[in-house]
Amino acid sequence: MRFDEPMAAHTTFRIGGPADCYAEPGTVTQLVNLVDVFSSAGCPVSVVGGGSNLLVADRGIRGAVISTAGLVGISSGEPDQAGAAVVTAGAGTLMDDLAGWCADRELAGLERFAALPGTVGGAVFMNARCYERSVSDVFREAECLVFAARGCTLEKHGMNAAEWDYKKSPFQGRTGPDPTVLSEGSTIVVSARFALSRGDRGDLRREMAKYAADREAKGHFRFPSAGSMFKNDRAFGKPSGKIIDEAGLRGFSVGKARVAPWHGNIVVNEGGATADDVRMLVEEIRRRVLETAGFDLECEVVFAGDWRADTTFRENTV
Ligand SMILES: Cc1cc2nc3c(=O)[nH]c(=O)nc-3n(C[C@H](O)[C@H](O)[C@H](O)COP(=O)(O)OP(=O)(O)OC[C@H]3O[C@@H](n4cnc5c(N)ncnc54)[C@H](O)[C@@H]3O)c2cc1C
Numbered sequence: 081m082r083f084d085e086p087m088a089a090h091t092t093f094r095i096g097g098p099a100d101c102y103a104e105p106g107t108v109t110q111l112v113n114l115v116d117v118f119s120s121a122g123c124p125v126s127v128v129g130g131g132s133n134l135l136v137a138d139r140g141i142r143g144a145v146i147s148t149a150g151l152v153g154i155s156s157g158e159p160d161q162a163g164a165a166v167v168t169a170g171a172g173t174l175m176d177d178l179a180g181w182c183a184d185r186e187l188a189g190l191e192r193f194a195a196l197p198g199t200v201g202g203a204v205f206m207n208a209r210c211y212e213r214s215v216s217d218v219f220r221e222a223e224c225l226v227f228a229a230r231g232c233t234l235e236k237h238g239m240n241a242a243e244w245d246y247k248k249s250p251f252q253g254r255t256g257p258d259p260t261v262l263s264e265g266s267t268i269v270v271s272a273r274f275a276l277s278r279g280d281r282g283d284l285r286r287e288m289a290k291y292a293a294d295r296e297a298k299g300h301f302r303f304p305s306a307g308s309m310f311k312n313d314r315a316f317g318k319p320s321g322k323i324i325d326e327a328g329l330r331g332f333s334v335g336k337a338r339v340a341p342w343h344g345n346i347v348v349n350e351g352g353a354t355a356d357d358v359r360m361l362v363e364e365i366r367r368r369v370l371e372t373a374g375f376d377l378e379c380e381v382v383f384a385g386d387w388r389a390d391t392t393f394r395e396n397t398v
Pocket of ligand 1 (some may be wrong): 092126127128129130131132133134148171196197198199200201202203204205206207208209210211251259260261267268269270300301305306307308382
């Protein structure tokens with residue numbers, strides 16, 4: 081556990097002020113104890129994974145931040161009733177590591193998540209989607225810590241297709257303004273189970289390399305970022321990046337935050353960007369796109385922490 085921990089060290093944006101207290105439990109028991117101790121002290125608890133979809137405020141995060149990044153581990157079990165291979169991964173396992181582990185055991189279904197930044201817990205929570213495949217396509221069950229002020233419980237949450245949609249999972253919907261902060265009845269994903277099919281190791285590894293190379297070529301890792309800034313809304317009829325391009329905003333900047341000159345839907349930290357730079361840039365993009373195209377862009381990146389008084393900005397949609 082660390083105090084006044086700079087969140088910039090724990091986000092792929094490399095932005096974010098200090099968390100009052102930051103803890104990275106290595107076991108589920110430690111996680112349960114930490115959450116119970118903080119909640120019984122009336123301390124708000126934020127949950128983060130790999131920090132790859134987060135913009136943390138410059139003022140940081142009040143209360144405790146618990147990262148599930150330390151809950152790593154992968155195992156395979158008995159095939160399910162439909163004969164699919166079942167693999168279980170701890171919430172902190174990197175999606176890229178999980179895809180590689182599965183490929184090496186000739187298990188197919190996760191190769192499109194190769195090189196996706198972040199953890200299993202974050203990908204399940206966000207229902208991450210890569211190359212037309214969503215986590216919900218392979219998700220079967222999660223073990224979750226259900227938060228309750230009177231004491232948390234560990235529960236299983238099985239697949240129910242009606243609860244999932246594009247970038248929506250049943251684990252979202254925490255009730256406060258900050259979607260990382262636990263509220264009564266909300267969950268921390270502790271581990272997740274996926275149903276996979278059989279594949280050829282060489283083919284799967286080649287597929288993974290192809291997707292990783294595509295991300296590289298598209299400039300995903302050229303500068304610190306949180307990936308796509310806005311969701312793609314099918315009702316718009318075109319990707320958000322294209323809409324932003326058409327509004328003439330490629331390369332547009334505020335301070336050290338810039339719309340990537342090579343991709344309209346990626347905002348990059350050119351070095352030393354503040355969270356306020358990113359936020360102002362996002363507000364301006366939304367304003368101009370609404371004005372010129374009539375589309376109200378929805379943020380995909382989660383705004384976490386102490387943004388204080390500004391209630392006019394509707395950044396969080398998860
Ligand atoms: C270069 C780049 C490319 C990207 N490309 C894609 C892409 O192609 N597709 C895509 O979908 N995303 C993409 N992303 C975004 C990001 O990688 C995903 O959203 C990822 O799944 C987030 O996982 P994380 O562990 O980093 O979560 P975090 O960013 O740490 O957290 C995101 C949310 O998940 C919650 N959360 C995290 N862990 C848990 C847990 N264990 N239990 C409950 N809630 C939890 C947090 O409270 C928060 O609300 C990209 C990001 C980058 C930087």
